[in-house]
Amino acid sequence: MFRHFGSARQSESPRPAGGARRRAFLRDVRGSVAILFSVVAPVIGLAAGAAIDYTRVVGAKSNLQSIADGGALAGAQALRLANANSATVTQAVANYVASRAGASGAAITVNTSLTAGNTLVTVEASRTTPAIVNNIIGLLNMRVAVRAQARAVGNTQAICMLGLETSKSKTLEVDVARVQAAGCQIVSDSTATDGVAISGGAQMQYGRLCSAGGAQSDSTSSYAPSPQSDCPAVSDPLASLAAPAIGACDYNNLKITTGSQSLTPGVYCGGLEVGDAAAVDLMPGTYIIKDGKLSVKAGASLTGNGVTLYLTGSGATIETKAKSSVSLSAPAAGPYAGVLMFEDRTVPLYQAHKFESRNAPNMLGTIYLSRGALQVGVKGGGGSGGVAVGATSAWTIVVARMISVTDNQTLQLNTNFGATSVQPPAGVGPNVATVQLVQ
Secondary structure (H helix, E strand, O other): OOOHHHHHHHOOOOOOOOHHHHHHHHHHHHHHHHHHHHHHHHHHHHHHHHHHHHHHHHHHHHHHHHHHHHHHHHHHHHHHHHHHHHHHHHHHHHHHHHHOOOOOOOEEEEEEEEEOOOOEEEEEEEEEEOOOOHHOOOOOOEEEEEEEEEEOOOOEEEEEEEEEEOOOOOOEEEEEOOEEEEEEEEOOOOOOOOHHHHOOOEEEEEEEOOOOOOEEEEOOOOEOOOEOOOOOOOOOOOOOOOOOOOOOOOOOEEEEEEEEEOOOOEEEEEEEEEEEEEEEEEEEEEEEOOOOOEOOOOOOEEEOOOEEEEEEEOOOOOEEEEOOOOEEEOOOOOOOOOOEEOOOOOOOOOEEEEOOOOOEEEEEHHHHHHEEEEEEEEOOOOOOOOOOOOOOOOOEHHHHHHHEEEOOEEEEEOOOOOOOOOOOOOEEEHHHHHHHEEE
16 A cells, blocks of 8 residues: 655645744844834933933032032121121122123022121022933923022231222232231232232232232242132222212312411312422311322322322322322221222222322321222332331221232331221221131
8 A cells, every 4th residue: 555745745835944034033133122222212312311411410500509609708708898788798699699600601590698697698599500402301491509608707807908800910919019917918809810919029918818819929029928819809898988078169270389288178179289399287177189189299298187088080099209208197087987098989990099109107097999000109110218108007908999019119007906096997997807608
């Protein structure tokens, strides 16, 4: 009996070859991977975007914290040094924050408050940081918020020199000269790297020197002790001092050429000139020097006790020649107690006040030139001899836009506040504290 197997084998389906099976498998795998990737890719992208944006938020918060810290310190400085109230402290904080916010960044919202008997400044700041990656899914804005506190801490060192200029080089400059300010603070508001600069064998001695920017020196000059840099700027401590009322002219272009003469307070239009053979004594009161110089020529003498010189109008500056003699003291009472010189806040910036006298040992009071540049000595003048400016004064304080001392001059800023009935105006002088952040 025969069995035929051929027809049965012919009815079976053909099996694919090994290569074809692998290709089919790979097609199946690729399809699965594609499906899986289409599901997972958005998740991976979201995670990567979140990481990038988180890093941005961390950086933004760190930057904002630094700004808030500086704002709190600026507020505490204003509170102590300017005898300020809540409004002026808030403004000092706002000014600081605005100066550091950057033109391209989002606005910073700031809330400033005073607590602990108006001794503690609290600054709360927030800012929106836009998402870069995740904005595609609607996470457009991320808000960061920080808090900083600062208070004044005990320091009896007075502010005896303050440069109010905020950006220029050499806001405080000493060249071939000396500044002696033992026991008091010297402060520069300039953020320039050479906001304070000394050269030509210059020496600066003080209780503390603090610059909002830097302090530079050549190899022949020295600071003692070492200066501090990157300090918070100090707001104008006399910004609230009211200007005197200005009436009609009492004198016009007055020139005293010879002899001794006493003058009374009033409005001196066109300035006042003391000639080289004249000796002028100023009676107590306020002298308004309007639209002209107070000029003391070589060989002239200018004295006065209980006087305030108010400088207003075009060209209202001080100029004392090297061979002149000057002895002045501020009032002990009244609205300008402790104020020796006071410059109108509306005059042009950087008007030069040239104090060249080498015989001015008594300059008792505050020299307040918030717009002007005080020049003690003549740049490159080659002078020598004489006594230190302010050498016998119980105290002298200088607040000016810019200050330079040169020409082998010495500016001596004493702090013997107890030796006289003339006391500094509120905001400068003793009982001034430094500030620190509260952790």
